[in-house]
Amino acid sequence: MAILEVQNIEKHFGATRVLEDISFSLEQGQALAIIGSSGSGKTTLLRCLNFLETPNQGKISVAGKVIFDAADPATQRESEVRKKRLHFGMVFQSFNLFPQYTALKNVTLAKELLSQERPDFKQNKKAILEEIQAEGRELLRKMGLSDRANHFPCQLSGGQQQRVAIARALALKPDILCFDEPTSALDPELTGEVLKVIRSLAEQKTTMIIVTHEMAFARDVADQVIFMDEGVIVEQGEARQVIENPREERTRQFLSRYAEN
């Protein structure tokens, strides 16, 4: 069974149709890359999955359970949405780290707040918080940032900040990790370190959706690729096939423009 099933998602802002009849599914442990030009709806799609936008139509299911149905307001209640968001992790283009906290605190804050809802929090407070801290340090170590745990975001390079953001998203152990153009705000010489981290996550079979403009990276790291244009999925398929031998004319045009650059 697919871990994620997206059915007929539609989104409009006023009269502008941003997403039209978007359907796809994703298997556990797979990486999906979404490519397409700016304004094609890629980011909006990710934002719909994370409940930052509410689709006008369609259904989203995680592990066979419907978590969003545009036709059923009961699935859109604020209190439940908050828990459902935890199925997804989100890494933003502009990092969005909390500037007033250290790298470590950025990673652990949400989990600490969430742990307050545990029934045993009062009794085991110290042990719980220590465990969260240890997990946070371990995540930063995996990101190659052990020596940056107590640095504030403004003391870190863009690439380091984005790796902290990835650790922060991983801390809540999401079923599906979403990346929204994770390297677009970085200087070219810093993209490598972030892509390397994502690559190693793919090797560890992390289920991921990556919106990206890095075609070679998408081809090498993703299992599936979706090409979007003007709010619709033009082509989807196995990564190497879509990027090296696209079936659709529009995909070919898009990729050839990349080859020229």
Add this chain to the structure above:
Amino acid sequence: MFLTVIGALNEGFLQTLKLFAVTLIGAVPLGLVVSFGSMSSFPPLRWLTKTVVWIIRGTPLMLQLIIIFYIPGYVLPGGSPWPSGEAGRFLASAVAFIINYACYFSEIYRGGIQGVPVGQQEAGQVLGMTRSQIFFHVTLLQMVKRIVPPMSNEIITLVKDTSIARIISMQEIIWAGYSFLKGSHGYSGLLWPLFFTGVYYLVFNGALTLLFGWVEKKLDYFR
């Protein structure tokens, strides 16, 4: 003579400080409530709040003081709700100052909150935080950092504005200084005590300026 004057001025300045402190304690949190009202997604509440802020900011504090102190006595069946004497004058002043300053603070807060990038809130949301957790753990400190300079302006103005309470005869420091001109403690026609009150304001505002500089520096560790 000097000691008599200083004693009277000290007593007046104590009232000044009390009004200053009570106004801050009341208006700092009330301003936050008002700013939430003016940012509410429920339009009637938003318009009501904005109208109140418009009226309070659009009329003189002196007029508001007079209305709050005298009008209830005319319209309420039980007469004036304020206790008699200095206690009543102080209470009425405190109410007027708190309402007035909460409205000014609310606009500063609103600017501070809206100045925090929307991505901060979204980052909190996708991490499963509640709205209040996002406000207290993510937005608040970033907002505080932004509002320190305008708030320090407003708070220094408040120190001096307390002298307006003299219009309902609250016995703050200007009232105390002026009393030596009119005749009190066996002196009359003394001009210097009134001018000397300026030293109190200067010293206190100097200390506040240092405090705000320190706070600003403390919050310098993040951008």
